[in-house]
Amino acid sequence: MKIATWNVNSVRTRLEQVVGWLQDNPIDVLCLQETKVVDESFPxxxxxxxxxxxxxxxxxxxxxxxxxxxxxxSDVNVGFGAVLPESVVGDLDEQKRVITGVLDGVRVVNLYVPNGSSVGSDKYxxxxxxxxxxxxxxxVLLQQSQNLLVCGDFNVALEDLDIHDPKGREKQVMATDAERAALRHVLDLGLSDVFRKFNQEGGQFSWWDYRTGAFRRNAGWRIDxxxxxxxxxxxxxxCTIDTAPRKLTQPSDHTPVIVELSLS
Known part of the structure; x- marks a missing residue:
């Protein structure tokens, strides 16, 4: 089973690229983030x-x-409110960031974690x-199934190895100690980073800022x-990162990350 995560930064703007990639890479599940379109207008x-x-x-x-x-x-649901009470969720589901479904006994959880804007801000x-x-x-999901694959754009570089230049990262959103601690608290449920199982070296990223020629210089971050x-x-x-879509004209600033699971 092959499952990919890709923040496409508007599925309608990048539709030709996404469809072309899917034709070249006939995977089982593609998890998209930042689709930026109401459900009725999804292509x-x-x-x-x-x-x-x-x-x-x-x-x-x-x-x-x-x-x-x-x-x-099977069992597709959306938002935190599908499993948590309103008293816990509050207004979080006003932003569409969570969708999950089950395929062959594997519950795939697709997330778009908030960026946080700037350290100390309300968005942070x-x-x-x-x-x-x-x-x-x-x-709650783990009480229902022990086979969870949680993927998406986490907007957190968990290790310095995940940043092209980690100097001063503790003051930079997506890499502060508080964000890393919050994500590690989530992973303490028993979740492990599949990419690092196969790739221990730095210089491997999934997101590059559009500015300053970041992709050309490989000045990226691994946040997917x-x-x-x-x-x-x-x-x-x-588990691999496919940088080819980032080389296209007017690409997303992210690129697909693909995991392959044995069903046996």
Whole structure:
């Protein structure tokens, strides 16, 4: 089973690139973030014409997540509110950032974690709170299934190895100690970084700022992740970053990260 995560930075703007990539890489599930489109306007036919199923949770101009699956998914639900009480979720689901479904006994959780904007800002505090609620959400899912693959754009570089130049990172959003601690608290549920199982070297990134020729200089960050529960982690046989889409004209600033799982 192959599952990819890709922040496409507008699925309609990047539709030709996403469809082309999917044709060249006929994976089982494609997890999209920043689709930036309401569900009624999602370009479903582009994917159903390729015999893929589409499950979307979106909003106009911002955020948005989707699951594009070769086979129908079971138990698809969206938002924290699908499993947590309103008293815990509050207004977090107003931003469309969470979608999940089950394929062949594997629950795929597709996330678009808030960026946080700037250290100490209201958006930064929102991000830390969002990650706290994420842990509670995953705790409930783990009671239902021990085979979780949690993937998406986490907007957190967990290690200095994940940043092209970590100098001063403790004052930079996506790499502060508080953000790393919040994500590690989530991972303490028993989730492991599948990419690092196979790739121990630096210089491997999934996001490059559009400015200052960052991609050309490989001045990137690794913020798009696959985290797996123990059995799935053991069953993972590969995890790769495909930089080819980032070389296209007017690409997303992110590129796909693909995990392969053995079903045996």
């Amino acid at each position: 479903r036919s582009a994917f159903t014409d390729l015999n893929y199923q589409v499950y979307a949770f979106g909003q106009k101009s911002y955020n948005g997540v989707a699951l594009i699956s070769r086979s129908p998914l 505090l929102y991000k830390l709170h969002w990650l706290k609620v994420l842990r509670e959400y995953l705790e 992740h696959h985290y797996a529960t123990p059995d799935l982690y053991e069953r993972s046989i590969a």
